[in-house]
Amino acid sequence: AQSVSQHNHHVILSEAASLELGCNYSYGGTVNLFWYVQYPGQHLQLLLKYFSGDPLVKGIKGFEAEFIKSKFSFNLRKPSVQWSDTAEYFCAVTGAPTSGAGSYQLTFGKGTKLSVIP
Amino acid sequence: NAGVTQTPKFRILKIGQSMTLQCTQDMNHNYMYWYRQDPGMGLKLIYYSVGAGITDKGEVPNGYNVSRSTTEDFPLRLELAAPSQTSVYFCASSAGPVQTQYFGPGTRLLVL
Numbered sequence: 001a002q003s004v005s006q007h008n009h010h011v012i013l014s015e016a017a018s019l020e021l022g023c024n025y026s027y028g029g030t031v032n033l034f035w036y037v038q039y040p041g042q043h044l045q046l047l048l049k050y051f052s053g054d055p056l057v058k059g060i061k062g063f064e065a066e067f068i069k070s071k072f073s074f075n076l077r078k079p080s081v082q083w084s085d086t087a088e089y090f091c092a093v094t095g096a097p098t099s100g101a102g103s104y105q106l107t108f109g110k111g112t113k114l115s116v117i118p
Numbered sequence: 119n120a121g122v123t124q125t126p127k128f129r130i131l132k133i134g135q136s137m138t139l140q141c142t143q144d145m146n147h148n149y150m151y152w153y154r155q156d157p158g159m160g161l162k163l164i165y166y167s168v169g170a171g172i173t174d175k176g177e178v179p180n181g182y183n184v185s186r187s188t189t190e191d192f193p194l195r196l197e198l199a200a201p202s203q204t205s206v207y208f209c210a211s212s213a214g215p216v217q218t219q220y221f222g223p224g225t226r227l228l229v230l
Contacts, residue, residue, distance in 0.1 A: 042223070043208060095216070108161040110159055
């Protein structure tokens with residue numbers, strides 16, 4: 001079964017600080033990786049995704065993530081955070097279509113809350 | 119497009135009551151999902167559907183039922199509400215099995 005581990009429960013940063021949120025996954029086959037964001041009181045929105053190709057993926061609002069297959073990691077980064085980035089961030093993984101009928105279920109990490117102080 | 123819509127936004131139930139959480143999507147997606155979100159636990163998949171008439175259990179299906187009579191609608195039924203079902207419920211849909219999932223605004227349920 002696939003699983004996702006997010007190392008930090010709550011991260012507090014000042015505006016303009018750099019951000020890196022860790023995400024490690026456990027899965028035996030080809031994976032598709034996602035980062036979703038949930039702003040306070042809102043539903044989940046896709047930040048970025050990795051299916052194949054360039055392991056450095058750029059998403060919306062200046063976020064990027066790097067897929068490192070050897071480390072089973074998909075860390076989220078942003079060079080300079082803003083107060084408006086305050087939200088909860090979820091890493092998620094699903095298996096590729098050839099990996100079996102049930103493997104495409106999206107498995108979420110427990111989330112990392114980011115608080116940005118003005 | 120409205121995307122994924124859910125009703126109600128908030129509901130209080132007494133133990134033992136039943137209710138249906140509604141979910142509708144207008145993107146013609148075949149795949150639909152129900153998740154529950156509990157603080158510090160991320161999202162857990164309750165049920166999913168790969169098309170009209172086809173549903174299957176996710177990670178935490180106990181106490182819930184679903185149906186999928188149309189492509190657009192995927193209601194979630196709680197038959198005998200229990201305090202453990204207090205949670206925020208999100209419906210999502212996707213065009214394919216590993217495609218981006220689009221989420222609804224959520225239903226906050228409190229069982230007392």
